[in-house]
Amino acid sequence: MFTAFFIGNIASGKSLATRYLASRGAWRIDLDDLAKSLYEPESEIVKELACAFGMHILDEDGCIITSELAHSAFCDSEHTELLNQIVHPHVKERLARMLVPPVCCAASGSSSSLAVVEISVPKSFVDIFDLADEVVAISAPEELRRERALSRGMQLKDFDARSQAQPSEDELCSLADYVIENADDMAGLLSAIDAWAEHHDIALKEPSDASFRLQGVQDKLGAARERA
Template structure:
């Protein structure tokens, strides 16, 4: 199933709590970071292809520097994707191979609505949160200015676009007890089928 929600909605928290209930959570963005951590063959191959200049002083990948190289050169982006995507695919397959019979897999997909991916999932869960609450959270939790938070929200799908693809909606405008109650309800419905 797919899990999505706008920036600052609490999607990652919902994913974590679904994982605590037994779901296998697959976060492709997180996996993409893992496969290029220091010491991995993924990072070594990136350095071989793009040079030492894509490393930070601590030996980790400087994503901003690499991005400035590949996003202005389609051929270089193809090289990067050829390094990262097979490793992400292999790691996702490892996770899927470990799913017990009848287990639930949750794909954490930030841009599910934007990329029109809803039809690729049997079920879509949308974490829905009012924009003003999201703006406050982004300021408190990520140190983001109100203007930056509003700009990022505006660049994503609207709440209405996300809700239009939802099979389940988790309203995350309240506290953690209310969030857990809703997750328990969705979990019960998903595991009873």
């Protein structure tokens, strides 16, 4: 199985990239979702988070209230770093177990030839990049990412706070083995991902997601018009 880590700053398109590949048969792991799956009541990680950020981040059943945790953790870079120091070691341990056979084979299904891992905080995971065959950066200019985030309903102050805690685009790309520029539309990004997969001789299935299938039809129609 070929394993690729996809990194990117907020609103870069890395989630779209990994969802697209999942729709085409890849085994997708989102580290943000993986972290949330570890938030079991009374678990060590939940106790550490409550101690660091306050009991108000827990509901009456002892479960993490993700909105409260986000509000407390992303208020400034110091609190964000504290969150990362608590959560990331647990996530790394779980991810390493998931990617090592036979767990990876059982979890992904025997038909998967590609595993994609979505990483939002790449600098904190550099020490496990050797688990991947390749690190792929999805890069887009900050102004464009800001526009995308605001169009999705994110508040400007929230975007700026998260963006300031992330690496510059140059720093991000320096961490990667392969860079995909996402300064165009969705069709351009999906085409670039297809080219990346073809470069590695990774066979992809037809998209299972209807929106991606529709995009493929539109691309073919556009190409036909250009040839006409």
